[in-house]
Amino acid sequence: MTAPLLKLSRVARTYRNGDVLVEALKPVDLEVDAGTCVAVTGPSGSGKSTLLHVLGCLDRATSGTYLLDGRDVTTLADRDLAAVRNRLIGFVFQRFHLLRDETAERNVELPLLYAGVRRAERRRRAAAALEAVGLSSRAAHVPGRLSGGEQQRVAIARALVKEPRLLLADEPTGNLDSASGDAVLAMLDALHARGVTVVLITHDPEVAAHGSRQLTIRNGVVAEVHATAPGA
Numbered sequence: 001m002t003a004p005l006l007k008l009s010r011v012a013r014t015y016r017n018g019d020v021l022v023e024a025l026k027p028v029d030l031e032v033d034a035g036t037c038v039a040v041t042g043p044s045g046s047g048k049s050t051l052l053h054v055l056g057c058l059d060r061a062t063s064g065t066y067l068l069d070g071r072d073v074t075t076l077a078d079r080d081l082a083a084v085r086n087r088l089i090g091f092v093f094q095r096f097h098l099l100r101d102e103t104a105e106r107n108v109e110l111p112l113l114y115a116g117v118r119r120a121e122r123r124r125r126a127a128a129a130l131e132a133v134g135l136s137s138r139a140a141h142v143p144g145r146l147s148g149g150e151q152q153r154v155a156i157a158r159a160l161v162k163e164p165r166l167l168l169a170d171e172p173t174g175n176l177d178s179a180s181g182d183a184v185l186a187m188l189d190a191l192h193a194r195g196v197t198v199v200l201i202t203h204d205p206e207v208a209a210h211g212s213r214q215l216t217i218r219n220g221v222v223a224e225v226h227a228t229a230p231g232a
């Protein structure tokens with residue numbers, strides 16, 4: 001019996017807006033096994049990004065305990081938290097978040113630069129990641145010269161270049177036309193098939209159908225969606 005990759009015990013995130021407390025994420029117990037693709041759906045403002053930021057160690061829970069790969073990240077110092085994040089997690093965001101003055105190849109290479117990987121190795125791995133998303137021919141283009149779908153594929157290559165065990169995607173198809181969105185989803189499916197654990201945030205039920213497990217979030221409350229039996 002292996003431990004889950006993610007284990008949240010009464011994890012909550014509260015924001016303070018002046019005198020008002022916003023319970024963006026109410027206490028949640030959640031375990032996600034390695035290799036799962038979890039789709040999380042919910043309306044705007046329901047807490048999806050808050051959940052993703054906590055899972056991704058971009059933000060900290062205000063209470064509760066979060067074990068990531070068996071390690072309690074709740075109590076880690078900032079630099080240790082960043083190290084765990086850099087080693088284990090890749091991110092894909094709705095708005096791509098590429099550096100606009102850098103080429104596709106350079107955008108993909110950057111996480112390796114921060115990780116201290118040498119230049120020849122960086123080049124090799126960035127080229128392989130761009131090839132994996134079908135964009136070898138666009139390696140020298142800056143984001144402004146790429147379509148939205150191509151930019152998101154560059155962002156996926158950047159997320160993958162360090163071979164993360166966990167990929168967190170926040171509305172990855174939200175800014176794309178349906179053909180480009182389908183290409184991005186096919187890539188996430190392929191990663192899942194290769195054993196990468198994926199958390200896919202979306203408000204689109206069709207996108208959520210790509211999950212091997214589905215959760216909803218409403219007003220900060222996370223709930224499991226159970227498949228309905230045929231004919232039920």
Ligand SMILES: Nc1ncnc2c1ncn2[C@@H]1O[C@H](COP(=O)(O)OP(=O)(O)O)[C@@H](O)[C@H]1O
Nearest residue numbers: 015017022024043044045046047048049050051
């Ligand atoms: N930095 C913040 N400060 C204060 N309130 C926030 C902050 N981030 C999010 N919230 C609030 O938390 C709730 C959940 O936000 P969010 O997780 O971004 O929702 P979603 O991604 O589902 O649209 C919203 O009510 C939002 O206004």
Ligand SMILES: [Mg+2]
Nearest residue numbers: 048049050170
């Ligand atoms: Mg959001």
